Amino acid sequence: MKAAVWYKSGDVRVEDKDCKEIRSNEVMIRVAWTGICGSDLHEYLEGPITIPVDKPDPLTGQQAPLTMGHEFTGVVEEIGSDVTTYQKGDKVIINPLLTHGNKDPEYDIYDGFNFIGLGQDGGFADYAIVPQKNVYALPAGMSLDEAALAEPSAVAVQAIKEGQLRSGQTVAIFGAGPIGLLTAIAAKAAGASKIVVFDLSESRLKKALQVGATHAIHSGEQNPLEFMKEEEPDGFDVSFEVAGVEATFNQAIKVTKTRGMVVIVSIFPEKVSFSPIDLTNSGVKITSSAAYEPAVFQKTIDMMASGEFDAKDIITNHILLEDIVEKGFEALKHDKTEVKILVELSGEK
DSSP: OEEEEEEETTEEEEEEOOOOOOOTTEEEEEEEEEEOOHHHHHHHHHOOSSSOOSSOOTTTOOOSSEEOOOEEEEEEEEEOTTOOSOOTTOEEEEOOEEEOOOSOHHHHTTSSEEEBTTTBOOSSBSEEEEEGGGEEEOOTTOOHHHHTTHHHHHHHHHHHHHTTOOTTOEEEEEOOSHHHHHHHHHHHHTTOSEEEEEESOHHHHHHHHHHTOSEEEETTTSOHHHHHHHHOTTOEEEEEEOSOSHHHHHHHHHTEEEEEEEEEOSOOSSOOOOOTHHHHTTTOEEEEOOSOOHHHHHHHHHHHHHTSSOOGGGEEEEEEGGGIIIIIIHHHHHOTTOOEEEEESSOOO
16 A cells, blocks of 8 residues: 655655554554644654654554554444444544543543554555544544544644633634634634634635634734733733744733633744743643543534534645645645645545
């Protein structure tokens, strides 16, 4: 089969690769669509970050080189002898989160985790083999390409939960990349009364308004703190840092109201500095969110199926696997009009 394999930073190769033998508790998926995640882009540009290189991952036993791709959907091709929930031909969505499973879900996701497609072979391939517990049924009326957005959407829904956002509250989002836009959609679904998105890309700011932001501010032209003083003098109830740079991290703290919440959702490739006095003088709390509980993943699927969470507008391109480097990773690196790129494998809907 064809697969996009990560070897090192800047070195992803589309090559022929054997599919491993299926085990009793596993499901073989004929992959239909796989989204390129910001995490994938970070691994391509700056990795290894999550991909195990020097020794096998303790959860999976795998290490690089490995097949990337964790936002994927497909059709069941084969099942292991102990699999009872699914059968060949079922359309499914993959929850790629791998955990030890030794604690309650809200703690288990922080007890050491990795992802299919980052810690073990994933969905940038014709076929992928995953544990049965990571397979979720595709709801009736939902397409496989739209469902490829379930994983990043679950990141956003979990971030809203971690921020304790309540209906009627105000939100500031720093960064209008895929997760920032999905966070805006999730905030709208949660009933936020005002959703302000800050970014430096005009095209992404337009997209933010399209998906539900009430304001989209070019932070190179208008300082977020000055905007806050004019528009929301007491500060925003919850701020989400989804850009991953020092400047926006500090801005997120400063635009948040007294005793408000800042949620870090982004991956920071470098260390950042901030003044703790900005917290002690305001009572602002900082939390973070990266993974998602299984119940949140299912809730996200249900919200997408009902139309409560409509994410398909963030899709900006569909490409073939053989074009994943130039039309995928390199395009996302250089072209800010690109947001979410889906890679077509079988292309089934």
